[in-house]
Structures are given as C-alpha cells and as structure tokens.
Amino acid sequence: MWTHAVYGTDLYHFIQWFILYSFMGWVVESIYMSFCNRKLTNRGFAFSPFCPIYAVGALSVYGMLRPLAGQYVVLYLAGAVLATTLEYITAVLMRNLFGQVWWDYTEKPFNYKGVICLESTIAWGFYTIFMFGFLQRFVNFVSDRYSVRFGRDLAAVVVVIYTFDFSLHLFKAKMNRMPRKVEEMKERALNYEKTLVLQTTQDSLMDYKKAKLAHNRLTEQLAEKMKESGKTDLLIMSAGPYKHNSCMSAYCVDAQKMADAVGMQCWTNDGKFRYFSQILFRE
DSSP, X not given: OTTOEETTEEHHHHHHHHHHHHHHHHHHHHXXXXXXXXXXXXXXXXXXXXXXXXXXXXXXXXXXHGGGTTOHHHHHHHHHHHHXXXXXXXXXXXXXXXXXXXXXXXXXXXXXXXXXXXHXXXXXXXXXXXXXXXXXXXXXXXXXXXOHHHHHHHHHHHHHHHXXXXXXXXXXXXXXXXXSSHHHHHHHHHTOSEEEEEEEEEOTTSOHHHHHHHHHHHHHHHHXXXXXXXXXXXXXXXXXXXXXXXXXXXXXXXXXXXHHHHTOOOSOSSSOEEEEEEEEEOX
C-alpha cells in the first residue's frame, strides 16, 4: 500500500507531505492571525495543530502543475488561477458543511462573495513559485529525515486526530446552526422584518420527492440571488428539512394560515400538491 504511486512519488511520502503542509499551514496561519488579533490565536482545524486546507491546496497545485516546473511565468498564472478556484470550491464546501467560511474578504477590493479576491489571487501565484522553487524540496527533505516506521506511526495518529476533530467540529457546527428549542426558533424568525413566500404546484402525476427537491433548490437559488443583491442575513424555511434548513412547521408556521394571509391556495380539491417555503430577510 505504501508504495502506491501518487503525484510522482509513493503513498508514504505523499501522506508525509500532507501532514507537514498541514502543520506548516497551522504555524503560519496562527502566527499571522495572532499578530492581526494582538492575542494568541489557534487557527488549526477545530482544535488540532493542523490546517489541512493548506495541504490540500499545496498538493493539488503541485500535482497538477508539475509539468510546468521551471516555466515561472506560466507557473505563476496557472497557480494563481488554480489556487483561487480551489479556494472558492473549499468555501462552498465549508459553507454547506459547517455553515460558515473561515475567512472573509468582503472588505478587500475586487472580491467575489467575500471568499475570493484579487489580492489573494496575486498572492497564490507567488506562493506557487515559492513552493516549486523551495518549499516542496524542503518538505521532501524533512520527510526523509525520520524513519519510515516513525512516519507510518505518525500518519496513523494524525488520521485518528483528523477523524475525531472533523467529527466533533461537524457535530458542533450542526448543533449551533439548529436552535434546540421551539421557542428559540420562533424568536429567531420573529426578529426578521420581512419574508418572501415561494409556492410551487405539483401535478398529481409527478414524483413528489423530485417536486419537493426542485422547490427547495429553487428557494436556495433565489436566496443566493438575494445575497448577491446585498441581503446577506437570511433565514430559509424550506419545504421539509433540506440541507441545514428547517421546515416551516419547525418554526411553528401553519401553512394554511400563511397561505390565507398572503392570498395563496394551500389545500384544495383540484388534485394538485403545493409546496411552500419562506426566505426571511431584513431591509
């Protein structure tokens, strides 16, 4: 297993590189954020001394751009674009998994949704050149300084830490994003000034699961459009539980009364099913 080829090396070295890049990322990020916050700040993934985001980015860029090694102009441009793309994908995944992104570029010029910006793109290009010119050789040098047995034991320990840390952080994130009491959910909803009610109608011949999924995806797309227009503080009540969104009944919203209040049909004898969702927002 350890001799399986990955990115021009064996699996053993690839895992060692991943651990070292994660640790170095934690060191650099923690020092930088401690300086910015003027207090000690742990920027590790959850509680561990690792930032796996740096390892994923570094090894992805290294693996994909190895054929360009030595062509520094092309390497800079390709690295800037590739790393920025990875940064955006990571932000989307983090938002879906944890409900938040661990960086914010909203105050940076030429940013997109606060998760990528021109400044970071330029920096990623220089980082790519630095990695190919020095950092990767340094990581490889360090990984060859300790024994293979130690490296395997280290990999096993880190996998356990990663798994525990990830599971614990994901659990806490889910718990924090879902109020535990009905009263808390009602109070949260009442704090919003306005709501947009979305209704879709399903023919009786349609698959109800697909129809409900289509409705919730439409609601999600509409919410993204609202965020792009500046309404970032939103609360989505979906048609049934969907991703991290709770349904309207979880907030004690009666669908029939809501439909009557806004002049929509809810339960009728026309053989059709109707799905409702709400997007609460502030002006």
